[in-house]
Every structure is written in structure tokens, then in C-alpha cells.
Amino acid sequence: MSADTIVLGAGIIGVSTAIHLARRGKSVVLVDRRGAGEETSFGNAGLIQREGVVPYGFPQELGLILRYGLNNRIDAHYHMSAMLKLVPFLSRYWWNSNKSRHQVIARAYAPLIENSISEHKDLIEAAGAEHLIRKSGWVEAFRSNAKRDSEFAEAERLAREYGISYTRLDKAELAKEEPHLSRDFIGGLKWNDPWNVLDPHGLTAAYLKYFESLGGRFVVGDATTLAPRAGGAGWQVKTDEGLVEGKDVVVSLGPWSEEVTRKLGYNFLLGVKRGYHMHYAPAGNAILNNWLMDNERGYFLAPMNKGIRLTTGAEFARRDAPKSPVQVERAERVARTIFPLAERLDAEPWMGARPCTPDMMPIVGKAPRHQGLWLAFGHAHHGLTLGPVTGRLIAEAMTGERPFLDMSAYRPERFNP
Numbered sequence: 001m002s003a004d005t006i007v008l009g010a011g012i013i014g015v016s017t018a019i020h021l022a023r024r025g026k027s028v029v030l031v032d033r034r035g036a037g038e039e040t041s042f043g044n045a046g047l048i049q050r051e052g053v054v055p056y057g058f059p060q061e062l063g064l065i066l067r068y069g070l071n072n073r074i075d076a077h078y079h080m081s082a083m084l085k086l087v088p089f090l091s092r093y094w095w096n097s098n099k100s101r102h103q104v105i106a107r108a109y110a111p112l113i114e115n116s117i118s119e120h121k122d123l124i125e126a127a128g129a130e131h132l133i134r135k136s137g138w139v140e141a142f143r144s145n146a147k148r149d150s151e152f153a154e155a156e157r158l159a160r161e162y163g164i165s166y167t168r169l170d171k172a173e174l175a176k177e178e179p180h181l182s183r184d185f186i187g188g189l190k191w192n193d194p195w196n197v198l199d200p201h202g203l204t205a206a207y208l209k210y211f212e213s214l215g216g217r218f219v220v221g222d223a224t225t226l227a228p229r230a231g232g233a234g235w236q237v238k239t240d241e242g243l244v245e246g247k248d249v250v251v252s253l254g255p256w257s258e259e260v261t262r263k264l265g266y267n268f269l270l271g272v273k274r275g276y277h278m279h280y281a282p283a284g285n286a287i288l289n290n291w292l293m294d295n296e297r298g299y300f301l302a303p304m305n306k307g308i309r310l311t312t313g314a315e316f317a318r319r320d321a322p323k324s325p326v327q328v329e330r331a332e333r334v335a336r337t338i339f340p341l342a343e344r345l346d347a348e349p350w351m352g353a354r355p356c357t358p359d360m361m362p363i364v365g366k367a368p369r370h371q372g373l374w375l376a377f378g379h380a381h382h383g384l385t386l387g388p389v390t391g392r393l394i395a396e397a398m399t400g401e402r403p404f405l406d407m408s409a410y411r412p413e414r415f416n417p
Helices: 012-023 062-069 080-096 099-114 116-127 145-162 171-177 200-213 254-263 326-338 380-398
Strands: 002-008 028-032 076-078 138-142 166-170 187-191 195-197 217-220 235-239 242-251 271-282 291-294 299-304 307-311 314-316 341-344 350-356 363-366 373-377
Touching: 002 012, 002 235, 012 028, 012 200, 012 242, 012 373, 012 380, 028 200, 028 242, 076 080, 080 099, 080 271, 080 314, 099 116, 099 380, 116 200, 116 380, 138 145, 138 171, 145 166, 145 187, 166 171, 171 187, 200 217, 200 380, 242 254, 242 380, 254 350, 254 373, 271 326, 291 326, 299 326, 307 326, 326 341, 350 380, 363 380, 373 380
Parallel strands: 002 028, 002 242, 028 217, 076 314, 138 291, 242 373
Antiparallel strands: 138 187, 166 187, 235 242, 271 307, 271 314, 271 341, 271 350, 291 299, 299 307, 363 373
């Protein structure tokens, strides 16, 4: 089987890239070892985060770092056995999170986020996936005046510098938004711009169906077998339907991208933040109206089609280490005190791995030392948000168009000259 382009990885990034290439008349084969959106893209808070112009940084305050060191929190957990391997990534991540450097990174990162809604809108409408979307934003709930005031100040800065829309909620207004929420909270902040995804896996599947309607093909295969094509230019990969060959290849394998690129001589300092989720039925007639974050505890509750999804923060561990869903247990204990959750709806917690770069920006662009090799990974917490905008940028660059955004900040050369 041959094609103009092979796209490795059928998460939201890969499927979006495949769509944009197919729209430009390219024959595309999409390859994954599993179905579309069944790895990292499967589990997330279900938000297209238009407000997320500032990427998640490493804490800078010594006191907070020491508190994380106790390893008893919901928003972060670590495996001591993985720390030595993670030190190079974490040290660079900490260095880039310095206030001045972080502000520079946010300004370079913001254009991706600013186009996240419009680029998803395009694909949602084309895929007929409007039934999977709400446009109601999300809410941060606060337990203390100090946290509320600092977050209000940050929201005002984002509104002023990036045009983000938000609404302040006092205790009564939060109670009106969420009548079944406990009165532990003194108020909240509603981000108005983000869109909500009722079934993230379903959205990726809808995008895949649209890709196939454009003439694209999805096959099951082993991306780690990627190699230069024997006897000529181009690339080849082994699949269940035989060898697939293409002039160009896009690596969009999320946290597994490092395996493939390392074999080709690249050394991207890619870290992994693992995350977990669990679905619950609401107790009695309780209704959760908003996607809701318990800000000071660091977990999310999202009213999805399958139930109320509880998501945890970041787990720093080896990518393939066994599950250790202690954050789910910690979060569930707290969540049950603030909202009437009934039984668990999943047999066990889901776990996935977010691919993270130490400068918090994705790797998007042509590989510097190979003809026809393109890279699109490292989107950390914003993979769902940035799928379509990344796919469009890569497709434009590959087909000789002028990319609609400046891609220079995301170029692979910043790690591998």
C-alpha cells in the first residue's frame, strides 16, 4: 500500500493532521496500534481551553515545592523510583517556568490557543459532531479569599492582555450556578470562552469518520517499525495490511513519539505527566451543571455523556509503569464531600500519559535532518484543545502553503539543531 503521506498516531493530533492533508488532495494513511483516540486522547477533562494561553508551569515557590515533596496531594504525585530518570526534564521544566521566561513562552504559545475554538468549529461542523459539544465554559470554585483574589487578578490580566472573557461569581451566584454543590466554597470564576466536549473519544471518532469520507484510510500497525524506504526516497511502516509506503511521514504519537524519533538519531527531552479519570453516577436527583474545578484541591468534575468524570492532576512516573491511581482515591474522598456522587461507573480508573516538553510548547514542524519527516507532538495538557490548529499548521507547511501562524517557536530545532 502506498500514499503521499503516512500519519503515525490516531489521537486528536494525528487525526486532525490527516484531515487537513486529505482536504489538500493528499492520499493519507493513518496508522495506530489501537483505534482512534484510544490512548492519551481518550482521557481528559473534555475542554477546548480557549482561556489556556498560559501553559502549566513548574512551581517556583520553595514552600510549595516542599509541600509537593510530601507526595500526598491530588494535583501532583510522583514515583520515587522514576525521579532519577526525570531529573533532566524536571530541571529544565523548572528553569523555563521562571516568571520572566514563562511570560515569553506564554506569548509564543498564545496564538495556538487563540485559534483553538475556530479550528475545532471547522472540523466539528464538517464531521457533524455538534451533538458532542456544549459552549458553556467552566468554573473554578474557591475555598479561601486569598486564592479567589489572586485568581481574579490573574483573570483580569488575561482579559487585558489576551482578550479572555470571564465572570466573577460570589457565593450566592456560585450556588445559583450549582445548587447541589456544598457551601464549602466562597465563590468562583467562570471562564466563558471554552467549549465543552461531552465525549472526547467520540469526538476523535467523529473526526476519523470525516477523514475516511475524504478518502483517507486508517490501518492498524506498529509505528516503531518506521524506517526509510528501501531503495529510494520516502518512508515505510509495517501494518496489519502489509507494508505501507509514503513520500512523507508525520510522527504524532504523543508520549511514544520519543521512541520513534530516537531511532532516527533525535534526542527530544520529552517528559510524561500521567493522569487518571473515573466516572460516577450522580446521587438522587443531583445535577452538575458546569465543568467544575475545586481549585485548591486540584481535581475536576465534568458532566459527560458517560457520567460525571473526575480527573486528577499530574503523576510523574515512568510512562509504562503500572497504574497507581492514588490521586483518584484522594480526589474521590474530597469530591464526595462537595457533590453527591453515587457509584463508580468504570471497572477501574483510566490512565493516560501526556507528552510534555521542558519549555511547555509542542514540537511542530519538519525534522531538521531527514527529508519528508514531520513532527507534531508534545502538547501536554492541551492535546484536545490544539489538535485541529496543529493539524492545519502541519498540513499547510507540508503542502507549501504559508502557515496561517508563525510556527518558529515550535520548531524541532530548538531541541535538536
